[in-house]
Amino acid sequence: MTETFTSHAEAHSPQSPIAHFDASQPLAMSAGVMLAPFSIAYQTYGRLNADKSNAILLCHALTGDQHVASVHPITGKPGWWSALVGPGKPIDTDKYFIICSNVLGGCMGTTGPASLNPATGKPYGLDLPVVTIADMVRAQAMLVQRLGIETLFCVAGGSMGGMQALQWAALFPDRVFSVMIIAAAARHSAQNIAFHEVGRQAVMADPDWRGGRYLEEGVRPAKGLAVARMAAHITYLSEEALQRKFGRKLQNRTEKTFSFDADFQVENYLRHQGSTFVDRFDANSYLYVTRACDYFDLAQDYGGSLAAAFMNSPTRFCVVSFTSDWLYTTAESRVIVHALNAAAASVSFVEIETDKGHDAFLLDETDFIATTRGFLAGAARARGLDT
Amino acid sequence: MNAKPATRIDLLLVASMVETGARVLDVGCGDGELLRLLADTRGVDARGMEISQKGVNDCVAKGLSVVQGDADIDLADYPTDGFDYVILSQTLQATRNPRHVLEQMLRIGKRAIVSFPNFGHWRIRWQIAARGRMPVTSNLTYAWYETPNIHFCSIQDFVSLAEMVEARIVRAMALDREGAQMRFDGPWWVWNLLGEQAMFLLERKRA
Numbered sequence: 001m002t003e004t005f006t007s008h009a010e011a012h013s014p015q016s017p018i019a020h021f022d023a024s025q026p027l028a029m030s031a032g033v034m035l036a037p038f039s040i041a042y043q044t045y046g047r048l049n050a051d052k053s054n055a056i057l058l059c060h061a062l063t064g065d066q067h068v069a070s071v072h073p074i075t076g077k078p079g080w081w082s083a084l085v086g087p088g089k090p091i092d093t094d095k096y097f098i099i100c101s102n103v104l105g106g107c108m109g110t111t112g113p114a115s116l117n118p119a120t121g122k123p124y125g126l127d128l129p130v131v132t133i134a135d136m137v138r139a140q141a142m143l144v145q146r147l148g149i150e151t152l153f154c155v156a157g158g159s160m161g162g163m164q165a166l167q168w169a170a171l172f173p174d175r176v177f178s179v180m181i182i183a184a185a186a187r188h189s190a191q192n193i194a195f196h197e198v199g200r201q202a203v204m205a206d207p208d209w210r211g212g213r214y215l216e217e218g219v220r221p222a223k224g225l226a227v228a229r230m231a232a233h234i235t236y237l238s239e240e241a242l243q244r245k246f247g248r249k250l251q252n253r254t255e256k257t258f259s260f261d262a263d264f265q266v267e268n269y270l271r272h273q274g275s276t277f278v279d280r281f282d283a284n285s286y287l288y289v290t291r292a293c294d295y296f297d298l299a300q301d302y303g304g305s306l307a308a309a310f311m312n313s314p315t316r317f318c319v320v321s322f323t324s325d326w327l328y329t330t331a332e333s334r335v336i337v338h339a340l341n342a343a344a345a346s347v348s349f350v351e352i353e354t355d356k357g358h359d360a361f362l363l364d365e366t367d368f369i370a371t372t373r374g375f376l377a378g379a380a381r382a383r384g385l386d387t
Numbered sequence: 388m389n390a391k392p393a394t395r396i397d398l399l400l401v402a403s404m405v406e407t408g409a410r411v412l413d414v415g416c417g418d419g420e421l422l423r424l425l426a427d428t429r430g431v432d433a434r435g436m437e438i439s440q441k442g443v444n445d446c447v448a449k450g451l452s453v454v455q456g457d458a459d460i461d462l463a464d465y466p467t468d469g470f471d472y473v474i475l476s477q478t479l480q481a482t483r484n485p486r487h488v489l490e491q492m493l494r495i496g497k498r499a500i501v502s503f504p505n506f507g508h509w510r511i512r513w514q515i516a517a518r519g520r521m522p523v524t525s526n527l528t529y530a531w532y533e534t535p536n537i538h539f540c541s542i543q544d545f546v547s548l549a550e551m552v553e554a555r556i557v558r559a560m561a562l563d564r565e566g567a568q569m570r571f572d573g574p575w576w577v578w579n580l581l582g583e584q585a586m587f588l589l590e591r592k593r594a
Contacts, residue, residue: 344469378450
């Protein structure tokens with residue numbers, strides 16, 4: 001087995017704390033199997049208070065990781081939610097104890113397809129059971145328990161992280177005081193499944209994918225994964241934002257070259273997005289996390305009624321959508337809000353005006369910052385955290 | 388969509404009708420002034436619905452539980468008896484279907500509090516009678532062609548509507564221009580003539 005790739009190294013020995021769960025603490029997966037042993041890599045920021053009431057769990061999106069507010073060990077870039085998380089920021093590390101763990105099926109230290117299968121001594125590849133959002137959440141709940149926290153002050157996340165936050169509220173209403181569901185949905189739409197399938201097929205069409213056994217053979221399906229990322233990246237932006245940023249501008253040239261070189265800036269940008277992604281992400285992991293989103297349909301688990309998932313919920317909810325997000329639209333957020341209203345749950349719903357598309361949730365959007373700050377402050381008052 | 392930003396006195400009066408710790412839904416909560424008042428002074432579990440996204444964002448930034456919604460459509464989502472009080476402050480006249488809204492309020496809440504500008508007030512009657520023009524007063528500042536207020540009613544009209552939707556009037560108050568309670572007694576027609584605004588506390592008649 002070769003250890004050529006940095007992303008692979010992080011999968012085995014992450015540069016963050018790691019919690020191991022042995023055979024005595026298996027994870028009951030949606031696929032109907034028990035997973036044991038398994039590990040969860042995580043980061044924490046700030047301090048847990050004496051009565052352990054100030055813990056916030058942040059759930060990362062599809063290709064995010066536990067390094068929410070610290071430098072990424074592979075790319076050297078700031079944490080993916082540095083805009084919101086830090087001292088004095090809306091998710092204030094001076095005030096709250098922040099936990100962020102790599103999701104089950106991920107490739108940054110939590111058990112995923114790149115991890116070693118104890119049964120074979122080789123990477124799981126596709127032998128890892130298909131992971132669901134609920135599996136990710138149950139694993140996080142075990143980590144939170146391991147950290148000695150009974151009730152989380154808040155669970156927050158955007159995109160796939162928002163799905164996890166929603167799933168948390170449904171599975172563990174008494175263990176989560178408030179949740180923020182940002183740019184997410186209660187179920188994956190046909191269009192979203194379709195985009196994910198394009199990405200997966202791009203990975204699997206790469207001859208270096210080797211039926212998912214590329215790690216053992218010392219290769220990797222970089223081209224396929226890069227194409228998957230390029231296609232997905234378009235869905236994270238908006239037409240306006242692309243037009244504003246790139247228009248039809250040419251890349252370091254004055255004339256079109258009458259070739260298939262990256263003449264346009266937008267092509268160059270996407271190629272860059274694709275090639276940097278493959279350095280930090282495992283291709284099989286991409287198959288697993290996209291599948292988890294596709295399988296997500298919370299209402300289905302509650303007899304088709306989303307409201308039934310939240311009946312008598314004591315949790316305070318905040319749902320946020322962005323006007324130009326066409327991947328997880330405001331209409332999808334409204335479905336969640338309607339269900340929460342039907343359950344007479346405490347809910348705030350804000351739609352943020354922006355042309356930055358789905359990725360707006362990662363950015364320093366003034367109204368979004370104000371919403372997050374206000375919602376957490378209100379919840380902190382209700383929780384008696386301000387004293 | 389308020390006729391005019393409701394005055395402080397008006398809101399204090401609403402707040403005084405709500406018991407401590409009650410669960411309240413404020414429909415058309417604007418910038419959240421009443422919600423804040425209820426939460427701060429009455430320890431109320433206060434939620435809001437507001438049609439303008441700007442109003443909603445401002446409320447949530449203040450830590451209030453508010454959703455964007457349209458009273459005419461979105462009240463239907465809420466469960467029966469989900470709240471102790473449902474409040475409609477200076478918003479009834481801006482709804483498309485006031486009867487439906489009132490019925491929904493009485494279904495969702497054990498009690499409903501409704502305040503509205505009284506179109507039966509003598510000054511308004513005078514403007515129509517003497518000038519033959521749609522009235523514009525310091526409380527109702529919009530010209531007819533730009534007003535969001537599409538369903539004005541008088542106190543007597545509202546009393547009939549309450550009867551129609553089988554609501555019992557628990558309390559009624561006539562308010563002056565500033566929203567202070569006017570203390571007088573008399574039949575509805577007197578109230579209708581003298582009250583610039585009105586506030587009603589209603590509940591469902593027992594079946």
